[in-house]
Amino acid sequence: MNDENRPSEAELHAYVDGALNDEDHDRVEAWLAQNPDAAEEVAGWMADSEALRAAFAPYERTAPGDARLIFEARHPAPVSARRPFALAAAAVVIFALGAVGGYALPRIIAPAPNPVVAIDALPSESRNAFLVYASEKRHPVEVYADDETHLASWLGKRLALDNLKVPNLKPQGFKLVGGRLVPVAGEAGAMFMYENDTGERLTVLIGKSRENRETSFRFASLGGVETFYWLDQEIGCAVSGEISSDTLRQVAEAVYRQLPV
Amino acid sequence: MSRSPDAPKTSRERVAPQPLSFEDEFLSLLPQLRRYARSLTRSAPESEDLLQDCVEKALVNRAAWQGTNLKAWACRIMTNLHLNTRRFARRRPTVAIEEAEAATMATTDDPLARGRLLQAVESLAPEARTVLMLVVVEGYSYREVADILNIPEGTVMSRLSRARQSLRDKMRAENIIPLRRLR
Numbered sequence: 001m002n003d004e005n006r007p008s009e010a011e012l013h014a015y016v017d018g019a020l021n022d023e024d025h026d027r028v029e030a031w032l033a034q035n036p037d038a039a040e041e042v043a044g045w046m047a048d049s050e051a052l053r054a055a056f057a058p059y060e061r062t063a064p065g066d067a068r069l070i071f072e073a074r075h076p077a078p079v080s081a082r083r084p085f086a087l088a089a090a091a092v093v094i095f096a097l098g099a100v101g102g103y104a105l106p107r108i109i110a111p112a113p114n115p116v117v118a119i120d121a122l123p124s125e126s127r128n129a130f131l132v133y134a135s136e137k138r139h140p141v142e143v144y145a146d147d148e149t150h151l152a153s154w155l156g157k158r159l160a161l162d163n164l165k166v167p168n169l170k171p172q173g174f175k176l177v178g179g180r181l182v183p184v185a186g187e188a189g190a191m192f193m194y195e196n197d198t199g200e201r202l203t204v205l206i207g208k209s210r211e212n213r214e215t216s217f218r219f220a221s222l223g224g225v226e227t228f229y230w231l232d233q234e235i236g237c238a239v240s241g242e243i244s245s246d247t248l249r250q251v252a253e254a255v256y257r258q259l260p261v
Numbered sequence: 262m263s264r265s266p267d268a269p270k271t272s273r274e275r276v277a278p279q280p281l282s283f284e285d286e287f288l289s290l291l292p293q294l295r296r297y298a299r300s301l302t303r304s305a306p307e308s309e310d311l312l313q314d315c316v317e318k319a320l321v322n323r324a325a326w327q328g329t330n331l332k333a334w335a336c337r338i339m340t341n342l343h344l345n346t347r348r349f350a351r352r353r354p355t356v357a358i359e360e361a362e363a364a365t366m367a368t369t370d371d372p373l374a375r376g377r378l379l380q381a382v383e384s385l386a387p388e389a390r391t392v393l394m395l396v397v398v399e400g401y402s403y404r405e406v407a408d409i410l411n412i413p414e415g416t417v418m419s420r421l422s423r424a425r426q427s428l429r430d431k432m433r434a435e436n437i438i439p440l441r442r443l444r
Contacts (some may be wrong), residue, residue: 009418009422013418013421013425041429048378051374051375053397055375056296056398057296059296059298059300060293063291066291067288069313070284070287070320216346219345
């Protein structure tokens with residue numbers, strides 16, 4: 001304690017991390033030899049460091065999809081390509097339809113495979129809904145905020161979501177404008193629109209997800225429109241707006257907390 | 262996939278050897294970035310998501326790369342992506358460390374001790390954890406970590422110290438690592 005040779009804590013860490021020059025290293029080592037308590041602490045740090053390196057070292061490896069990861073990211077178009085199984089399954093379906101329908105139907109009208117990848121479709125659908133409806137002056141929504149109860153029960157019925165509530169975003173500074181029925185991934189979906197004091201708008205898009213899983217929150221930014229989206233069991237949700245991603249993130253968080261699962 | 266680097270082998274005049282393309286260089290970094298991703302996240306699937314997001318972001322923003330150390334730049338992108346999503350993740354249920362994953366680990370360590378270590382790591386604040394991993398696992402100097410995270414070196418030190426302390430407390434409480442003395 002009253003040791004004026006005592007190395008600083010930063011020096012002790014630098015000792016552990018091999019960041020001292022020889023002279024300082026020897027000085028710290030000599031001091032530790034005289035101070036068993038500190039030496040014990042430092043030895044613990046070293047042991048932890050070794051254990052961490054050993055624990056994560058096996059992950060430094062290549063994976064079969066690495067090259068694809070790089071070159072796909074450059075051409076982010078084919079959504080289904082990220083899901084080889086879905087793609088293969090779709091191919092099988094098309095082939096089967098083609099084979100079965102081959103007698104009666106021209107191949108060309110075999111139905112296109114349903115775009116099953118709801119999560120990947122969400123950001124663009126949400127962005128499009130925002131771009132189309134948020135700029136609408138006269139009829140941005142079908143049902144206005146003064147009829148919120150009806151809005152919620154109507155859309156809840158169409159989406160087959162019991163107790164769908166319209167998220168309250170007042171704490172984030174956005175009041176409800178209203179909502180409308182919109183197609184989401186080819187099915188009935190709900191869109192709610194909000195507006196703040198300065199007239200900035202954002203939209204919340206809710207669709208049914210067939211994937212029945214949870215994802216982390218994801219973020220997409222396209223042409224000035226920011227979108228946060230996620231899957232939560234049976235619903236997929238996306239929040240879009242031309243506002244700062246920070247604000248939008250708070251909104252997304254608030255929506256996530258309020259939506260029924 | 263669509264392009265293979267040595268596809269157009271025409272016999273025109275000799276071309277000077279090309280420096281590694283951005284993509285090639287990035288590809289060669291993926292193993293290390295995979296390790297870093299795993300050291301920040303709770304599970305292998307989560308880390309693959311993070312890695313993929315990082316690759317996408319890096320390639321979209323490649324124009325912003327100053328030509329300095331590519332790995333450090335990628336680590337910076339990944340760290341920011343991760344810290345952003347972690348703010349949400351706190352509201353999400355914690356995924357238990359996967360048993361299967363632990364079982365396939367090719368370490369000679371006691372798997373039980375490793376599981377406890379990872380559990381202790383989970384208890385770290387995300388900001389402290391990134392510093393710890395960059396220093397200990399990725400081997401960056403304090404100065405480099407400060408540059409990657411765009412924070413003062415003093416903050417690197419305090420986060421490192423907090424991370425080590427909290428890890429030690431957890432490990433001591435679990436009574437895992439036998440205390441040993443330096444010679």
